[in-house]
Amino acid sequence: MSAPVAPVMSAPEVSAYLDEVFPQIKANGDDISVLEVSPGTAEVRLDANDRHLRPGGTVSGPTMFMLADLAAYAVILAHIGKVALAVTTNLNINFLMKPEPGALDATATILKLGKRLVVTDIAIRDSGGEMVAHATATYSIPPRN
Structure with a gap:
């Protein structure tokens, strides 16, 4: 990795x-x-x-999925600029623990930034610092004119 x-x-x-834009x-x-x-x-x-x-009082899977996707989008925008039409092409998530309500922090890291694709790694942690989910996401970057 570079x-x-x-x-x-x-x-x-x-x-x-x-x-x-969102x-x-x-x-x-x-x-x-x-x-x-x-x-x-x-x-x-x-x-x-x-x-x-x-049901059961824990943060839902769709909520954590959304957070992972948004964190990937945020890290990509931060590094390529205002490219609203960068889109998710793949997102895989593993739910590791059942988080309680409260702050969830998603740290997204760029693994590969290419001309057309960006691959990211996302760790979601609860307020105690425990990793509750791990995801990888790939985004497609539209051609620049």
């Missing part, structure tokens, strides 16, 4: 861009935030509450 590429957008810039992620309240961007990585937080729970 050295991490420097980001071209900061966490606040990625957040503002997501608000512009406002539906905050339609039910402001419970998602881009915390940090650094070379090759981005961290996204979801404050999981009652609407994110499955």
Whole structure:
């Protein structure tokens, strides 16, 4: 693996861009935030509450899937810039533990940044730092004109 590429957008810039092109992620309240961007990585937080729970009181799989996908999108945008039409081509997730409601942090790392595809690794951790899910995601980048 080569050295991490420097980001071209900061966490606040990625957040503002997501608000512009993907406002539906905050339609039910402001419970998602881009915390940090650094070379090759981005961290996204979801404050999981009652609407994110499955029967039994744990955070649902679809919620963690969404968080993994959003973290991958955030790290990619942070490193390639404002390319709204970058899209998920594959996402694989393993659920490791049943997280309780509260903060879930997803750290996405770029494994390979190519001209047309980006491969990422995402670790989702609960507020105690335990990894509750692990995902890999591949995104397609549209050709630049």
